[in-house]
Amino acid sequence: MKKNRNVGIIGVGQSVYSSHREEVNQPEMINEAVVEALESAGLTIDDVDCIVHGNMELFEMVHQPDLWHTLGTGALGKESLRVTTGGTTGATLVAAADHLVASGLHDVVLAIGFEKLQEGHTTGGITNMADPLWGRQLQTGALTGMTAAQMIEEFGEERAKKVAMKYRILMDQHAMKNHKAHRRLGLSPDQADELMENSPQLVGELRMIHMCSQSDGACAMVFASEEKATALCDQPAWIKDHVTAHREEMFCIFGDAPVLSTHRYAARKLYQRCGITNPREEIDLFEMYDPSSWWGSDWLREFLLLEGDEHLKMIENDEIAMDGAFPVNPSGGVIASNPIGATAMVRVAEAALQIMGRAGEHQVPKTVNQALASGFGGTMWTVLTLLTRQVPW
Amino acid sequence: MPSDFDTSDCYTIPGKLALPYTYFAGRVGSRFITTLRDRHKIMGVRCDHCDMVLVPPRQTCERCLRDLSDQWCEVGTRGEVVNYTVVRYPDRHQPRPVPFVLAMIRLEGADTPIVHLLEEIAPEQVVIGMAVEAVFAVKTTATIRDIDHFKPCDS
Numbered sequence: 064m065k066k067n068r069n070v071g072i073i074g075v076g077q078s079v080y081s082s083h084r085e086e087v088n089q090p091e092m093i094n095e096a097v098v099e100a101l102e103s104a105g106l107t108i109d110d111v112d113c114i115v116h117g118n119m120e121l122f123e124m125v126h127q128p129d130l131w132h133t134l135g136t137g138a139l140g141k142e143s144l145r146v147t148t149g150g151t152t153g154a155t156l157v158a159a160a161d162h163l164v165a166s167g168l169h170d171v172v173l174a175i176g177f178e179k180l181q182e183g184h185t186t187g188g189i190t191n192m193a194d195p196l197w198g199r200q201l202q203t204g205a206l207t208g209m210t211a212a213q214m215i216e217e218f219g220e221e222r223a224k225k226v227a228m229k230y231r232i233l234m235d236q237h238a239m240k241n242h243k244a245h246r247r248l249g250l251s252p253d254q255a256d257e258l259m260e261n262s263p264q265l266v267g268e269l270r271m272i273h274m275c276s277q278s279d280g281a282c283a284m285v286f287a288s289e290e291k292a293t294a295l296c297d298q299p300a301w302i303k304d305h306v307t308a309h310r311e312e313m314f315c316i317f318g319d320a321p322v323l324s325t326h327r328y329a330a331r332k333l334y335q336r337c338g339i340t341n342p343r344e345e346i347d348l349f350e351m352y353d354p355s356s357w358w359g360s361d362w363l364r365e366f367l368l369l370e371g372d373e374h375l376k377m378i379e380n381d382e383i384a385m386d387g388a389f390p391v392n393p394s395g396g397v398i399a400s401n402p403i404g405a406t407a408m409v410r411v412a413e414a415a416l417q418i419m420g421r422a423g424e425h426q427v428p429k430t431v432n433q434a435l436a437s438g439f440g441g442t443m444w445t446v447l448t449l450l451t452r453q454v455p456w
Numbered sequence: 457m458p459s460d461f462d463t464s465d466c467y468t469i470p471g472k473l474a475l476p477y478t479y480f481a482g483r484v485g486s487r488f489i490t491t492l493r494d495r496h497k498i499m500g501v502r503c504d505h506c507d508m509v510l511v512p513p514r515q516t517c518e519r520c521l522r523d524l525s526d527q528w529c530e531v532g533t534r535g536e537v538v539n540y541t542v543v544r545y546p547d548r549h550q551p552r553p554v555p556f557v558l559a560m561i562r563l564e565g566a567d568t569p570i571v572h573l574l575e576e577i578a579p580e581q582v583v584i585g586m587a588v589e590a591v592f593a594v595k596t597t598a599t600i601r602d603i604d605h606f607k608p609c610d611s
Contacts, residue, residue: 088482
């Protein structure tokens with residue numbers, strides 16, 4: 064691995080996340096995030112060389128949104144690029160911005176992810192991902208009960224259900240400290256038993272309470288070359304590395320290819336390249352793309368290369384809480400806020416804010432020297448990004 | 457070009473995508489539409505920094521990115537044709553039977569043109585620079601089609 068030059072995150076902006084943003088149109092909502100990101104970087108739009116824009120294809124039933132969003136993004140007369148890689152779009156936007164700056168092509172890049180899920184039909188859009196001959200007539204969108212079934216089989220019904228619900232309540236407690244989060248329910252641990260039984264079932268033991276929201280919102284981030292980042296920002300969050308891995312579903316995930324989690328594959332590769340031998344010790348914080356509390360619980364094992372029930376213990380003993388040894392999603396995560404084209408970017412943005420010490424009320428009570436962020440999308444598409452407090456290369 | 461492909465027993469899958477949507481017009485777009493609908497007035501926004509009146513109105517000036525959402529000004533319902541085209545192919549998504557004229561019209565007091573239908577004139581008689589005025593729809597749809605079309609007028 065060789066990087067041409069270092070890239071720092073020097074500004075982060077987020078709109079408020081909500082189920083409905085009737086008072087703003089798409090460019091207006093994006094502009095909220097852009098204005099905040101530029102202010103946070105101490106820049107004006109004139110200082111930006113290139114705009115990278117992304118969201119889910121088909122979700123708002125719009126074509127080439129980057130062009131008419133120029134009103135909100137400030138891309139007029141600038142170089143620009145649109146990225147659309149499904150659920151991982153936000154993380155791929157970060158990867159693209161990193162490449163554009165690291166290559167030397169641009170010094171300052173503004174990346175923007177957005178979604179207004181209330182304006183479209185999410186399942187209608189997602190279903191078109193499937194192969195028209197083999198999958199499209201069978202495909203049901205993004206909900207799956209497989210992980211719940213697997214965890215119940217491996218660890219027993221009582222323990223698995225308790226862990227998933229504890230994860231859910233912890234994430235809500237985190238979201239309560241993030242005033243931009245969409246769902247802040249004020250759950251308390253003594254509600255766990257009642258929710259496990261009475262929350263409506265979606266697929267198997269995946270219940271409504273476990274599942275992420277559908278949100279409207281936008282996120283914007285400013286990336287700068289080492290020279291500019293150092294001059295403009297007291298503490299940038301540096302991009303050390305990122306790894307992308309994905310698999311096709313009909314012939315691959317459900318076929319007879321060997322089962323290998325893209326999460327574990329990407330994590331192994333990332334740690335190997337960056338010399339990390341004990342991720343749980345060497346990484347200070349993890350912003351995970353956790354679409355449900357079953358997935359969030361299960362995927363800890365994959366991302367941290369754990370075996371057995373270590374990941375369950377991390378949840379049971381509060382290790383992943385905001386003030387725990389390995390904080391996961393101090394922002395409240397995806398279960399709290401999920402504007403899909405922005406969601407994976409928000410993971411990197413929130414990890415960056417923690418390194419920069421700018422996370423406000425949900426800032427973790429320790430210095431974050433190294434933070435991990437994951438993106439997830441169909442089908443089994445993983446982007447893992449590693450950020451550092453020190454200049455990495 | 458080869459044309460002798462063997463397509464016997466080749467199966468094609470007919471498909472149809474249903475992608476319903478709702479668009480939130482935002483405060484600026486909503487005020488434009490409600491003013492058009494209720495008062496038959498056309499509103500723009502003024503950017504003092506760029507010294508321009510922008511129609512359709514927008515929250516931010518795309519040139520300088522300043523917030524213009526409270527810089528409202530009324531523009532005329534008359535204007536001039538700055539360019540036009542004649543649509544000659546029929547399709548069910550077209551707003552009118554063909555042929556019809558789509559014109560870019562700069563309204564009095566505005567610096568930017570809007571696109572709309574130009575009617576009550578034969579396509580071959582349309583010229584750039586001609587004066588036109590808005591004809592409002594009899595029945596509102598709360599869309600840009602509350603202007604039914606533009607027609608020629610005295611300059």
